[in-house]
Amino acid sequence: MQVLFFAGLKKYFQPAIEMPAHDTVASLLAALKAQQHEASELLDQSRFAQGDQILMLDSPIQAHEPIVVLPPSSGG
Amino acid sequence: MNPSSFFHPAAEDSVFLSSEPLHPASLLQQCQHPECGGLVMFCGDVRLRNMGRQVSAIEYEVYVPLAQKTIRQILLDAIQTYQLGTAHAVHRIGLVPVGQTAVVVVTAHRHRMEAYKANEEIIYRIKHEVPIWKKEIFTEGDFHWASNDTPRELNAP
Incomplete structure (x- = not known):
């Protein structure tokens, strides 16, 4: 499955990566934290869509559609 | 005034994100409403200094599908909560130099107080809930991803 990252998360991950399939957001989150320990705090503050x-x-995650990881917003 | 001539965020063709410079006066005009005596407009401009350093521009990164949907919902929520005549907001995408407007919010109500309150609530929610991120680019050429100190309950899955 494809995972896309935005803003400050790109300090830790490429903008788009391929990950093994995960059934839920919780499972994917744990895998991402295991892959990049330094990103754990920011990942815990992020939303998934x-x-x-x-x-x-x-x-549940739809495997055919990219999942995006959204760190805390900073618009305006 | 023809009631259909003023802007309403529920319209399917409404656009809340722009890669082109914003024109606040035009957005204000779109929100003039025959039942509303109070119009409030907020403009957020890119300023020269932040954290004691000189800024050359801000680059806004946006997750467009969710940003467009979220801004529309924030405007519709405010219209319902404050019984506004209408409300509008447009946020820039991409590189915005110092002095240019990055975001505009317009609210229209029968009276000014509700228009002010609704406007403040809309810009607060845009800053904290809409998936838009600002990369401040300093005149020395380096950059950092800014934070709005979003309350935890507005984030995290």
Whole structure:
């Protein structure tokens, strides 16, 4: 599955990476933290989405659609 | 005034993100409403100094599908909560030099107080809930990703 990163998360990850399939956001989050320990705090503050839908930790992931990781907003 | 002639965020063709310079006076005009005596406009401009350093520009990164949807919902929420005649907001995407406007929020109500309150709530929610991130580029050429100190309950899955 494809995972896309934005803003400060790109300090730790390439903008787009391929990950093994995960059933839920919680499982993917744990895998990302294991891959980049230094990003753990920022990952814990981030939201996950597919398309225009925000996902909850127990939300199932649609494997065919990229999942995006959104750090805290800083617009305005 | 024809009631259909003023802007409403529910319209399917509404656009809340722009890669081109914003024109605040035009956005204000779109929100003039025959039932509203109070219009409030907020403009957020890119300023020269931050953290004691000189800024050359801000680059806004945006996750467009969710940003467009979230700004529309924030405007609709404010219209309902404050019984606004209408509300509008547009945020820039990409590189915005010092002195240019990065975001505009307009609110229209029968009276000024509700228009002020709604405007403040909308810009607060835009800064904390919409997936937009600012990369401050300093005149020395380095950059950093800015933070809005978003309350934890507005983030995290």
